[in-house]
Amino acid sequence: MFLKNSSVKQKLMAIVLITCGVVLLVTCSAFFTYELRTYKQNAIEHISTVAQLIANNSTASLAFENEDDARAVLKSLKAEPHILEAVLFNKDGKLFVYYPENLSTNTFPEPPFRLGYEFVQSDLIHFQPVIEQDKKLGTLYLRSDMGAMNERLKLYSLIVLCVMVGTFVLAYFLSKVLQGQITRPLLALTDTARAVSERSDYSVRAAGTGNDELGVLTLAFNNMLEQIHSRDIALQEAQQKLQGHASELERRVSERTAKLSETVAELEAFSYSISHDMRAPLRAMQGYSSYVIENFGDKIGPEGMHFLNRISRAGGRLDNLVQDILTYSRVSKEHFELHPVDLDILVGDIVQQYPGFQSPEAQITVQTGLGVVLGHEASLTQVISNLLGNAIKFVKSGMKPKISIFSEVHGTEIWTKIEDEGIGIAAKDLHRIFRIFERVHPESTYEGTGIGLSIVRKAMERMGGVVEVESELGKGCIFTIKLKRA
Amino acid sequence: MEILRSLFLKSMRRRGAVRLMLGAWVAGGLAFWGTKSHAQNGVSREYQLKAVFLLNFARFTEWPSSAFENPHAPLVIATLGKNPFNDALEDVVRGETVNGRPIAVAHYSSLESIEKAHILFICESESGQIEKLINAFSGKPILAVSDLENFAVRGGMVRFITKNNKIGLRVNLGTLKASQLTMSSKLLRSAELVGTLD
Structure with missing residues (x-):
């Protein structure tokens, strides 16, 4: 619709004006048509009456061929200024007399005459038989000017135009004044809605009006705002409460974390000092038991020697344990910075330095181009030698360990994999192996302290990397260490 | 329009003249017939x-x-x-x-x-x-x-x-x-x- 984007005010006014205009037009057209019809009808009736009168008065004149009398009768038409021509014909259709006298006889109609009225151009003509006692004595012809009708129609048109213009102007001003009844509350509503949506201010209220639909709408709108407002307040309160809770929670967490790390630090310091302090007595025990075996072995006898050897071996195991614990705490606590480490060099050195990693003890295949990673050299050495040590250790007795080392590049990371063909790890145990002091096998089968993989995990964490394992029981395992590319 | 109308009127007038002549002729005939009947009943x-x-x-x-x-x-x-x-x-x-x-x-x-x-x-x-x-x-x-x-x-x-x-x-x-x-x-x-x- 053409009014689609105009304001309600304009729409209302347009509706009023269009309705007004159409109604007026229809009314005026009807009035006009009626007037035209009536006027024509009146003109026809009038000319017919006049014709009858004249004809009736002309009978004797025609019957006795008295032209003067007929002329006098026609002259009475002077009182009818709209009659332009009047002609009497005798019963043979011959011209008898005519009125007014200055007419040109050339234009007179000729028989046969069509009785009755007829509109010819702007005139009305009429033929009336002149009858006396059922005897037709002649015919009367009248021509009447319809100019008066045209004049009158022109006047009517002017009046209609004036009325329409006047009514239109009146309707315009009236609607302009009265439309406020509808638009004012609407505009108030719109303003309120705009204030709400622009400023998110739910405390504003639309000005209320009467009890009509708009009043109800305004009331409903205000109620809605009321509800939203109260909900908004409740929400804000809830948020504040929640925030309070959150900060309280945060505070508590940080408190506990602080306490916890303090405890952990204490614990670590404690274990470190114990481990460290244990080494001196341990050395003494090992040293003196070796001394007794060497120097007094023959005096003690074989049975005493057996127990002394057991003491010495147990001391050795305890020393390993203490060393591992110290390594773990060092890895955990030591501050270090990351540097690029060439894995090719690092792995090559490790394999060469440990006799256990070389043929024929083990078969280790190292792929070249392992890559350069960001790491801490000493820790990384610890990680790789631990993993290699495990790979060699956990094989079926009598089997020769086979190990391959290779790298894959994944985005910004290098994944270095150590794959063996050992006994593998059962799926149920996979989650345990990186925990400290966890052992999958009893010490009697595969000796060890249960700390090696914990050290690996801790070191990898400290270097910002990850260690993962994939394995199946009896099918070997693949350890993957993931570090940032240098 | 004006020219057409004047032409039409002229033609009408001419036709009117013809009709008048025709009328005159018929009237003349009637008059003749009248005198004949007059002669018959021998009255003026x-x-x-x-x-x-x-x-x-x-x-x-x-x-x-x-x-x-x-x-x-x-x-x-x-x-x-x-x-x-x-x-x-x-x-x-x-x-x-x-x-x-x-x-x-x-x-x-x-x-x-x-x-x-x-x-x-x-x-x-x-x-x-x-x-x-x-x-x-x-x-x-x-x-x-x-x-x-x-x-x-x-x-x-x-x-x-x-x-x-x-x-x-x-x-x-x-x-x-x-x-x-x-x-x-x-x-x-x-x-x-x-x-x-x-």
């Missing part, structure tokens, strides 16, 4: 017209009902004396009726021989006894008409006056009133009136 146009006028009197005049034997009795137009109409009167009334009455024509040679007459034309032959005739018809419902000099002035009812080749009427109101006849005012208006009503 004057009496032809007077015959029509006599019939027309019947249409503009009312007779008392006592003048007729019954509602269907014919209205009688009669002549007294030497008939100047030949058959013109008979020709004119043929097939005509007035107020549902047929019209009869009678010719009487003398006053005494008159049996029935509603309209009576007194011929020139009777000029000698005008006074007698006037007295005879006075107060009777007979519309007496004559060409005779001073007929109306002397108490006759209607006289035909020929003037300028036209026939006029002269009516004596006193005689008319006494006769119990009612003549239409329209007829009276086109007539010259003499006499008084009292």
Whole structure:
């Protein structure tokens, strides 16, 4: 619709004006048509009456061929200024007399005459038989000017135009004044809605009006705002409460974390000092038991020697344990910075330095181009030698360990994999192996302290990397260490 | 538009002229036929017209009902004396009726021989006894008409006056009133009136 984007005010006014205009037009057209019809009808009736009168008065004149009398009768038409021509014909259709006298006889109609009225151009003509006692004595012809009708129609048109213009102007001003009844509350509503949506201010209220639909709408709108407002307040309160809770929670967490790390630090310091302090007595025990075996072995006898050897071996195991614990705490606590480490060099050195990693003890295949990673050299050495040590250790007795080392590049990371063909790890145990002091096998089968993989995990964490394992029981395992590319 | 209209009007006028000529020719033919019939009944146009006028009197005049034997009795137009109409009167009334009455024509040679007459034309032959005739018809419902000099002035009812080749009427109101006849005012208006009503 053409009014689609105009304001309600304009729409209302347009509706009023269009309705007004159409109604007026229809009314005026009807009035006009009626007037035209009536006027024509009146003109026809009038000319017919006049014709009858004249004809009736002309009978004797025609019957006795008295032209003067007929002329006098026609002259009475002077009182009818709209009659332009009047002609009497005798019963043979011959011209008898005519009125007014200055007419040109050339234009007179000729028989046969069509009785009755007829509109010819702007005139009305009429033929009336002149009858006396059922005897037709002649015919009367009248021509009447319809100019008066045209004049009158022109006047009517002017009046209609004036009325329409006047009514239109009146309707315009009236609607302009009265439309406020509808638009004012609407505009108030719109303003309120705009204030709400622009400023998110739910405390504003639309000005209320009467009890009509708009009043109800305004009331409903205000109620809605009321509800939203109260909900908004409740929400804000809830948020504040929640925030309070959150900060309280945060505070508590940080408190506990602080306490916890303090405890952990204490614990670590404690274990470190114990481990460290244990080494001196341990050395003494090992040293003196070796001394007794060497120097007094023959005096003690074989049975005493057996127990002394057991003491010495147990001391050795305890020393390993203490060393591992110290390594773990060092890895955990030591501050270090990351540097690029060439894995090719690092792995090559490790394999060469440990006799256990070389043929024929083990078969280790190292792929070249392992890559350069960001790491801490000493820790990384610890990680790789631990993993290699495990790979060699956990094989079926009598089997020769086979190990391959290779790298894959994944985005910004290098994944270095150590794959063996050992006994593998059962799926149920996979989650345990990186925990400290966890052992999958009893010490009697595969000796060890249960700390090696914990050290690996801790070191990898400290270097910002990850260690993962994939394995199946009896099918070997693949350890993957993931570090940032240098 | 204007040119078209003027052309149309011209053509109309020309056509009108043709029609006028045609009309004139037809009228001429009729006139010829008229003179022929005139020759047949051997009467002048004057009496032809007077015959029509006599019939027309019947249409503009009312007779008392006592003048007729019954509602269907014919209205009688009669002549007294030497008939100047030949058959013109008979020709004119043929097939005509007035107020549902047929019209009869009678010719009487003398006053005494008159049996029935509603309209009576007194011929020139009777000029000698005008006074007698006037007295005879006075107060009777007979519309007496004559060409005779001073007929109306002397108490006759209607006289035909020929003037300028036209026939006029002269009516004596006193005689008319006494006769119990009612003549239409329209007829009276086109007539010259003499006499008084009292």
